[in-house]
């Protein structure tokens with residue numbers, strides 16, 4: 001594959017200002033692969049990056065952290081998938097030597113942001129995949145199974161986030177699961193729970209998104225009626241990101257049950273007003289979960305390949321890269337029930 005000198009890319013130029021323009025195609029360094037991006041999605045986190053709330057992201061910045069493509073080149077002396085391999089990307093790469101990395105929890109790397117130590121957060125601290133090409137550390141690549149399309153491969157990171165939350169809960173076959181938040185990750189979690197052998201899976205949310213979610217789960221419950229679920233679920237997984245979502249999650253668990261809070265990944269959401277005896281006398285395990293360590297995305301891809309999960313239906317809109325402003329508006333305004341908007345560079 002030849003590597004052109006210039007490429008089209010989405011560039012976040014400054015807070016709240018972006019453009020699609022020609023920039024130099026990156027050259028892979030040792031330990032990196034150059035990925036020809038074929039499918040790339042936008043997510044609510046990109047909105048926070050564009051707003052300038054991630055202090056570790058420096059403008060101008062090429063965003064994009066939910067993408068898949070084909071290996072076009074490898075850096076010097078780099079061992080990686082052969083050229084032409086289709087890959088999905090997970091976004092956290094740890095330094096590999098700190099205490100957390102050595103536990104496999106590279107999502108919690110103590111050297112966050114220090115690229116000179118090998119840390120990378122693809123699309124956050126280094127350039128991402130809303131471009132024709134992206135440099136990706138080989139450690140972040142997952143070769144896609146034959147049965148997984150490259151477009152579906154763009155869900156590699158999201159599926160890992162959802163699966164990790166369920167693994168945090170030590171979900172057992174036959175257990176009842178409540179998922180709070182019918183966004184992209186919540187819809188992945190509901191499907192993964194079923195694929196892992198859960199009993200009844202219930203999705204809690206509101207409005208058009210909830211109606212759309214009905215086919216991916218056994219039961220949907222409107223958030224306003226969710227108090228009826230109190231004390232019923234073996235496992236509750238929360239991806240709503242609000243204080244109210246966390247409250248419903250904790251109240252939803254049966255005595256001795258497990259609650260995983262995964263929605264509030266940014267600062268500024270308070271722990272809900274809750275009677276502490278709900279947790280203490282309820283004998284609850286209340287856990288936090290962020291991102292997707294331990295290669296969990298690779299296992300998620302195996303479930304995707306088995307056909308147990310449908311992400312294509314969650315990819316509600318498609319645009320070419322040069323129409324990124326339309327793609328962005330469709331996603332941020334949730335036009336036409338948008339869940340995930342895909343861009344083809």
Ligand SMILES: [Zn+2]
Nearest residue numbers: 043044045066
């Ligand atoms: Zn995302």
Ligand SMILES: [Zn+2]
Nearest residue numbers: 095098101109
């Ligand atoms: Zn580390």
